[in-house]
Amino acid sequence: AQSVSQHNHHVILSEAASLELGCNYSYGGTVNLFWYVQYPGQHLQLLLKYFSGDPLVKGIKGFEAEFIKSKFSFNLRKPSVQWSDTAEYFCATRGPDKLIFGTGTRLQVFP
Amino acid sequence: EPEVTQTPSHQVTQMGQEVILRCVPISNHLYFYWYRQILGQKVEFLVSFYNNEISEKSEIFDDQFSVERPDGSNFTLKIRSTKLEDSAMYFCASSEGRGGFTEAFFGQGTRLTVV
Numbered sequence: 001a002q003s004v005s006q007h008n009h010h011v012i013l014s015e016a017a018s019l020e021l022g023c024n025y026s027y028g029g030t031v032n033l034f035w036y037v038q039y040p041g042q043h044l045q046l047l048l049k050y051f052s053g054d055p056l057v058k059g060i061k062g063f064e065a066e067f068i069k070s071k072f073s074f075n076l077r078k079p080s081v082q083w084s085d086t087a088e089y090f091c092a093t094r095g096p097d098k099l100i101f102g103t104g105t106r107l108q109v110f111p
Numbered sequence: 112e113p114e115v116t117q118t119p120s121h122q123v124t125q126m127g128q129e130v131i132l133r134c135v136p137i138s139n140h141l142y143f144y145w146y147r148q149i150l151g152q153k154v155e156f157l158v159s160f161y162n163n164e165i166s167e168k169s170e171i172f173d174d175q176f177s178v179e180r181p182d183g184s185n186f187t188l189k190i191r192s193t194k195l196e197d198s199a200m201y202f203c204a205s206s207e208g209r210g211g212f213t214e215a216f217f218g219q220g221t222r223l224t225v226v
Binding site: 036041042043044045046049090095096097098099100101102103104 | 114115142144146152153154155156159161166167169202204209214215216217218219220
């Protein structure tokens with residue numbers, strides 16, 4: 001069965017630090033990958049997605065992710081985080097009628 | 112901007128009681144979903160719904176669970192006899208197309224606490 005794993009459960013950074021959150025996926029044929037973010041008290045929002053093509057995907061709010069097939073990875077990056085990036089971040093892959101989520105990474109950014 | 116809305120935001124219920132969680136998906140969307148997240152664990156798929164029937168469900172979605180689209184706007188999740196382990200955040204989502212291929216839009220969730 002397809003799955004994703006996130007190894008960073010809690011990340012604490014100072015503003016302006018660079019961010020990289022890990023996501024590894026299990027191979028299951030066609031690979032579609034997503035990063036969702038959940039700000040405190042808000043709903044899950046799509047940050048970016050990869051279906052095919054350029055393995056470097058740009059998303060909203062300055063986030064990007066790189067699909068590296070040889071490493072089964074789809075890590076989320078941001079060169080300089082802000083306090084407003086404090087949130088929970090979920091990597092996900094897809095089944096035909098559902099999303100399959102990782103356990104999430106809680107990011108705390110301190111001013 | 113259209114959004115998925117869920118009510119209530121927080122529900123406390125006694126073990127064994129029935130609960131109904133309500134969702135209003137985005138109006139032109141055709142696919143509807145329920146997910147849940149037990150505190151500290153990952154977001155888990157429960158069920159997908161299309162054309163007035165369940166299209167896929169997980170092993171979590173047993174006979175205690177049911178979904179319904181009673182009218183043109185609401186999408187409900189019913190838990191017939193709640194257990195302590197049903198305590199979780201329940202998220203509704205909707206999408207224009209099939210959930211893996213198009214963006215799913217999520218509601219803010221209902222926190223269910225079973226005591």
